[in-house]
Amino acid sequence: MRTLLPGALLVLVMAQPNMATGMMPLYRSSWDLRPILITVIFAAYLIALVPALATIGRPRARTGWWWRIAAGCTASVVADVVMASAESAPIACVARIAAGVSVGLVTGSVAGLILERLGERGRTAMATATVLGSAIGTMAAAGFAEYLPAPRVTVYLVHAVLLAILATAVCADRARVVAPSARSTVAATTEPAHASRPRIAERPLVGYLCGVSAWVSAGLVVALLPSYGAELLSTRNLTLLALPVTIYLVSAWLAQRAVRPTALLAHPLMAQAIIIVGVAVTALVPVVPSLAVLVVGGVVAGVGQGLSYRSGLHIVSAATEPGDHARAASRYAAVAYLFAAIATVGFGVVATTASMSTAVLTAAALLTLILAIAAVTRARHTTTSASSPERVSEALV
Numbered sequence: 001m002r003t004l005l006p007g008a009l010l011v012l013v014m015a016q017p018n019m020a021t022g023m024m025p026l027y028r029s030s031w032d033l034r035p036i037l038i039t040v041i042f043a044a045y046l047i048a049l050v051p052a053l054a055t056i057g058r059p060r061a062r063t064g065w066w067w068r069i070a071a072g073c074t075a076s077v078v079a080d081v082v083m084a085s086a087e088s089a090p091i092a093c094v095a096r097i098a099a100g101v102s103v104g105l106v107t108g109s110v111a112g113l114i115l116e117r118l119g120e121r122g123r124t125a126m127a128t129a130t131v132l133g134s135a136i137g138t139m140a141a142a143g144f145a146e147y148l149p150a151p152r153v154t155v156y157l158v159h160a161v162l163l164a165i166l167a168t169a170v171c172a173d174r175a176r177v178v179a180p181s182a183r184s185t186v187a188a189t190t191e192p193a194h195a196s197r198p199r200i201a202e203r204p205l206v207g208y209l210c211g212v213s214a215w216v217s218a219g220l221v222v223a224l225l226p227s228y229g230a231e232l233l234s235t236r237n238l239t240l241l242a243l244p245v246t247i248y249l250v251s252a253w254l255a256q257r258a259v260r261p262t263a264l265l266a267h268p269l270m271a272q273a274i275i276i277v278g279v280a281v282t283a284l285v286p287v288v289p290s291l292a293v294l295v296v297g298g299v300v301a302g303v304g305q306g307l308s309y310r311s312g313l314h315i316v317s318a319a320t321e322p323g324d325h326a327r328a329a330s331r332y333a334a335v336a337y338l339f340a341a342i343a344t345v346g347f348g349v350v351a352t353t354a355s356m357s358t359a360v361l362t363a364a365a366l367l368t369l370i371l372a373i374a375a376v377t378r379a380r381h382t383t384t385s386a387s388s389p390e391r392v393s394e395a396l397v
Helices: 005-031 035-054 062-085 089-118 121-147 154-172 182-190 204-232 238-258 268-282 291-318 322-353 356-387 389-395
Strands: none
Touching (some): 005 062, 005 089, 005 154, 005 204, 035 322, 062 089, 062 154, 121 238, 204 268, 204 291, 204 322, 268 291, 268 356, 291 322, 322 356
């Protein structure tokens, strides 16, 4: 049980910011939200998450885990209470900011605790808990709101109670439990799993563009897809509208697990192209108004998202000295989140001034531009490397 509790806590922490996604069509109708406000609500979470991860979210020692877990879980409960009582977009933004602070505080400390107790198995457990929390948060909120009384309150109160119980249990059990594979885990925390592979002769810019592409698509899907479906499809069932987002999240995780980093699909340009294909499929919904089309688009875009983000992280890490991998990973995530927040608000502006369909087409165009920049950057680097092989190492700095 002691080995399971930290993972369960991470599931609940990651579920909180995703519950609004499953309920967004309800908020849109209840609060008469324009698309720009929907995207601002989404972006508020990322804008709070980035500085939290970069500043207070990285404990230097085990003793720093516990107050971060306690404070982060408290912030998540605050987010629950505020969202349960919210009657407008500004109040929802306050809750989303609290959720961003919560995830930023808790993630690093819980990750350390999971790795300590599970060893190398903890890496899989963390990835699974993150996706499981995001998917459960989206679908549970939609299901609670669709089928239970007090649709905008019940799921948040249930989440707050469960999180408070789990957080208390985790923080009360501070005894060190060293897993059999702890030694290898200590080394792995300073170097990513791919560190044993040869360095990838890629410009770091290509890696950052992969991360930006991945999270720009995530912003579009998570923020706007449920409302997009509600506008164009003949259903108002929240669970059905949340399904494409949930499948998108799960597909991203499965792709990272099933596709090897050296496979053609995992090529940085190919992964970005897959995202564009998925977004293009969702753009067909006005012509073919079908939930199946939206689901297929979610699956394809999700596969591309997972592969693109992983590919970008590999490139950025390979261009960094081993001792600086943790900072590089944080910087990579921060850049991706920041651009996603800006782009998502931009999609909201387009959807408000034009239409949701135009916003999806705009996203496809932006993703195509990012892919083109990455392709040109990569082509120039390949040409330079071929003519001056000795400069390859310099390009990695």
